[in-house]
Each structure stands twice: as C-alpha cells, then as structure tokens.
Amino acid sequence: MQPAQTPCPSTGILVQCRPGFEADALLELEAAARAARLIGKGEAVGTPGATLFRLDSPQPHDELRRRLDVSHLVFSRQAFQLIGRVEGFAGRDRLGPLLKALEALGERFSAILPETPDTNDGKEQAGFLRRFVPLLEAALAETGQLRPDSPHLPRLHVFLPGGDVALLGLSVASEGSAWPMGIPRLRMPKDAPSRSTLKLAEAIQTLLTPEEQHSTLRSGLQAVDLGASPGGWTWQLVSRGLRVTAIDNGPMAPSVVATGLIEHLRVDGFTWKPRKPVEWMVCDMVEQPSRIAPLMAEWVAGGRCRRSIFNLKLPMKRRHDEVERCRALIDQRMRAAGLKYILRIKHLYHDREEVTCYLTRR
Numbered sequence: 445m446q447p448a449q450t451p452c453p454s455t456g457i458l459v460q461c462r463p464g465f466e467a468d469a470l471l472e473l474e475a476a477a478r479a480a481r482l483i484g485k486g487e488a489v490g491t492p493g494a495t496l497f498r499l500d501s502p503q504p505h506d507e508l509r510r511r512l513d514v515s516h517l518v519f520s521r522q523a524f525q526l527i528g529r530v531e532g533f534a535g536r537d538r539l540g541p542l543l544k545a546l547e548a549l550g551e552r553f554s555a556i557l558p559e560t561p562d563t564n565d566g567k568e569q570a571g572f573l574r575r576f577v578p579l580l581e582a583a584l585a586e587t588g589q590l591r592p593d594s595p596h597l598p599r600l601h602v603f604l605p606g607g608d609v610a611l612l613g614l615s616v617a618s619e620g621s622a623w624p625m626g627i628p629r630l631r632m633p634k635d636a637p638s639r640s641t642l643k644l645a646e647a648i649q650t651l652l653t654p655e656e657q658h659s660t661l662r663s664g665l666q667a668v669d670l671g672a673s674p675g676g677w678t679w680q681l682v683s684r685g686l687r688v689t690a691i692d693n694g695p696m697a698p699s700v701v702a703t704g705l706i707e708h709l710r711v712d713g714f715t716w717k718p719r720k721p722v723e724w725m726v727c728d729m730v731e732q733p734s735r736i737a738p739l740m741a742e743w744v745a746g747g748r749c750r751r752s753i754f755n756l757k758l759p760m761k762r763r764h765d766e767v768e769r770c771r772a773l774i775d776q777r778m779r780a781a782g783l784k785y786i787l788r789i790k791h792l793y794h795d796r797e798e799v800t801c802y803l804t805r806r
C-alpha cells in the first residue's frame with residue numbers, strides 16, 4: 445500500500461459529549477465553525493452523547509484542522525473529523541468492509557481508538573469493539589496502514605453510534621483526548637475523602653501540560669482551596685506535597701488533616717484573602733457562575749495567586765451561553781489589568797452539571 449498522496453477529505457466534525465449536553469456541544473461547534481468560515485450544519489447522529497457538524501463541501505483533513513482547532517471546545521470530551529461511514533456493519537464479516545473503506549481512504553494511522561456513545565447501548569457495543577479492534581489492528585499492521593511507531597500520524601477513530609453503522613474518524617493527538625471517548629481511567633485514591641477528588645485529578649491531567657504539572661504542583665508550594673470540605677480537592681494538592689489553606693465552614697476529613705499540610709479556616713471564601721501571594725487557588729464552591737468567574741479573575745489579576753483551577757456550576761438550560769458569559773467576565777477583568785492570560789475550559793468526564801477551568805497569567 446502506497447503512502448497517501450493527498451490528505452483524505454473530511455465530511456464533518458463529530459463531537460462526543462456527556463449525554464444530555466448535545467445541544468450545548470452543537471451550539472458551540474456551530475459557533476466555532478462560523479468563526480472559521482466553514483459552511484455546513486448540525487446533523488443528528490441518532491444517539492445521545494454525540495453531535496455532528498456536517499460540512500456542505502468536504503475539506504482535506506489538514507486544511508480543516510488549520511481552520512478549526514477542536515481542542516478548544518468546552519463540551520467535547522473527544523472530537524474527530526469524519527472521514528468515512530460503513531453501512532451494514534453487522535453479521536459475520538465486519539472486518540472486510542471496514543478494511544475496504546480504509547484502503548480507499550489511503551491514510552496511515554498511529555493508533556486506533558474504539559469508541560461508542562457513553563450510554564447503556566454504547567456499553568454493549570464497547571464489548572464487541574474490545575474483541576474486534578485487535579483483529580483490525582493486526583490487519584492494518586500487515587498492510588502498513590497502522591504505524592504505532594509514528595506518533596505524528598493521525599489516530600483512527602472507529603465510532604459505533606448504534607444500529608449497523610460504523611463511523612470512521614481521524615484526529616491528531618494534540619486535538620483530541622488521549623483516552624478513547626475522552627474517558628480517563630482514574631482510580632479512586634484509597635484515603636481521599638470524596639469522589640470529587642477525581643474531578644481535580646482529571647482537571648490536572650487534562651488542562652495542564654505535563655511540564656506545567658511538574659513545575660507547578662510540587663512540594664513546598666502554597667495553595668488555597670475555596671469551598672474545601674470534606675477535602676477531595678485538598679487531598680490532590682497535599683498528596684503532591686503542597687501546603688493548603690482550606691476555606692470552608694464545613695469539616696475537613698481526618699485523612700486530610702492528618703497529613704499536617706493543611707490549615708483549615710472557617711471563613712467566607714468570597715471575602716477571605718491570603719496575606720502573601722500563593723501559587724495555586726482552587727475553588728469548588730457551589731455558587732452562581734456569574735459570582736465565581738469575577739472572583740477567580742480577581743485572584744489571578746490582583747496577584748493573590750499565580751494560577752487557579754475552578755468549577756463553574758451550570759444548573760441552567762443554556763449552558764454554552766453561560767460559559768461564554770463567564771469567559772467574557774474574566775476577559776474584562778484581565779484586560780482592565782492589562783494582562784495576557786491563559787484560560788482553558790473543559791466539561792470533564794467527572795463533571796456533571798458544571799465545567800472546570802484553568803486560569804493563569806501568561
């Protein structure tokens with residue numbers, strides 16, 4: 445099989461999201477496509493947990509990637525460019541039709557990501573994919589289309605939306621999640637006091653580069669946790685050796701207190717200020733996003749902390765609009781201070797009706 449001469453065409457962008465968030469994911473995707481002057485429209489995928497922007501005219505995948513960076517999408521757990529569709533994906537020979545479709549595309553891949561919607565039906569399909577993908581890997585390795593030693597090549601997504609259809613997609617590692625379906629495999633730490641500890645663990649892995657994790661989450665640095673009780677987020681920080689001032693009227697779990705690395709203050713997280721600047725402020729207070737966003741911007745712009753990870757709770761219907769409102773509030777404060785900044789926002793797998801943000805000065 446010869447290497448591809450020209451990048452294969454993409455017919456659209458498929459975004460996987462938490463079931464129930466398809467409308468927000470599509471609004472966001474359409475807005476991003478409009479900004480990139482891409483002509484097309486939203487199309488039902490026929491399953492919860494996914495949404496599709498269909499291009500009016502297909503684009504070479506590298507050109508589409510240059511125009512639209514899907515890694516910035518908030519409500520996307522995983523995203524790929526749609527490059528193929530195999531109908532009649534049922535019965536005994538499912539490998540043959542898939543291989544034929546892939547051969548026609550003429551692309552080489554670094555990895556295969558087996559994916560389904562995050563639903564009960566999807567779980568059944570995932571069981572099939574676990575058995576099927578090793579066969580596909582072996583067949584593509586033999587034809588030279590799968591090259592795990594070439595990480596610069598795109599990844600192949602095999603997405604089963606249900607029925608007898610397989611969707612084929614392509615993404616490069618920097619634009620999609622490393623985990624199939626964007627679902628991290630994180631184990632609940634034995635002595636962490638609440639499951640919400642996994643939210644901060646996922647945020648650290650998703651929103652920070654490995655270099656940022658290494659240099660900013662280390663022993664001896666100071667952190668503040670606003671809304672800390674019972675201590676799941678604090679646990680993530682103290683387990684990396686940071687000293688934490690935990691702000692909450694509620695109690696801190698004994699396993700966290702026993703580390704000797706926390707000071708617990710029963711005060712109001714909206715008015716309390718540290719005496720000296722700290723490296724980190726994290727915040728999981730349950731409050732209106734329009735109150736949290738300006739507070740976070742104030743901490744970073746005013747130099748109380750260098751960086752922050754925080755949640756914006758989104759119990760409302762129009763969640764995409766609310767996120768954009770908060771983004772504008774943060775932008776306003778940072779601009780007023782004449783500061784360049786980094787703001788990354790993601791609806792994480794461990795987030796329910798909320799998104800998680802990372803904010804720091806550039």
Ligand SMILES: C[S@@+](CC[C@H](N)C(=O)[O-])C[C@H]1O[C@@H](n2cnc3c(N)ncnc32)[C@H](O)[C@@H]1O
Nearest residue numbers: 638640671673674675676677692712713728729
């Ligand atoms: C979702 S819980 C935090 C869970 C925590 N991140 C963990 O991992 O264990 C929200 C916390 O915010 C606290 N909270 C709400 N408003 C607050 C305020 N104004 N000041 C301080 N804490 C507040 C609540 O008492 C509650 O314990």
